[in-house]
Amino acid sequence: MSSEKNKDTKGVLQVKKHRKKKLSVEDLTYGVLNGDKAILARAITIVESTKNEDLKKAYALIENCLSKESKSIRIGITGVPGVGKSTFIEIFGKTLTSLGKKVAVLAVDPTSTLSKGSILGDKTRMQELVKDPNAFIRPSPSGESLGGVARKTRETVILCEAAGFDIVLIETVGVGQSETAVHSMVDFFLLLKLAGAGDELQGIKRGIMEMADAIVINKAEGDNLKRAQLAKVEFERALQLYPPKENGWNPMVSTCSAIENKGIIEIWEMIVQFLDTTKDSGYFEKNRQNQNKFWLMQTIDELLKQQFYRTSAVKENLESMLKKVAEDKISPFRAAEVLMVGYKKELK
């Protein structure tokens, strides 16, 4: 496992010591609550596992960690590939650790199984932050469905917070549905953009603009600085057309250069301002409660679906039903009903 290989010497020794035996839930809980990064990594592996024996362990572990009060902040970071997410997270993470914060970096990338880790899987990314004793970096879990990947990441957030990480950064690729999933598990959602030749507002999906609490235009240096500043004005103007956000926060637009470490601390200051506003209004707490409810419903959906598709009656008949539906031999509703009957019979 790549993240274990990157541990500091102490961590490596601890991993070696523990690798010999399977750790009990008590050992894992103890290690996590003591902020042991090597044990945290192992605990996450159990949460990510699909083995039945691990599932039980994972439930107990999460429960032990849930009760620990945490004052953490969860920040989602998105943007298209190449916008500079990992460069940004590296410098932003270093800035936060230099302020005495403990930072965990996670990712939600349901495509990573196909592309063998398109985000955070590459060891050359975030080389400085990896070495920082106050940072913990974990690549995206693999999984067949976004729901599964997102659920595991959410549980990993709980473990990281129990281990004393006060800021959790969750990176996601700026394509597809994963942004919505990450938005539903963070307190603050940051969209990284590039200044383009007038295409800023066309290339961006409206939904993502609406989700963003901040739009940050990266690579704002040198020849690009002017264009970035123009893009900033354009985004500010566009944002004015949106209805006010439920959280009472007016999304901010700023520019930065991750490579030159410019405008980075200002982003943190903006987030602090956001936290003050939303904590005062009660929105922060309410949002977390709503997110928990949302994830309960999501998980039920996910588990029910899994159970349904795993029954042999469904496995055996789905293909032929799909064919019949395509040929108009049976209506989709009727076909679904037939499959449901088979599924229910097997449950008994």
Ligand code: GDP
């Ligand atoms: P990601 O795919 O969004 O994670 O993007 P990366 O962090 O891998 O960055 C993509 C490329 O943009 C790399 O070559 C980075 O060195 C470069 N890059 C990132 N941030 C900046 C920046 O602030 N300025 C400039 N000029 N290049 C940057």
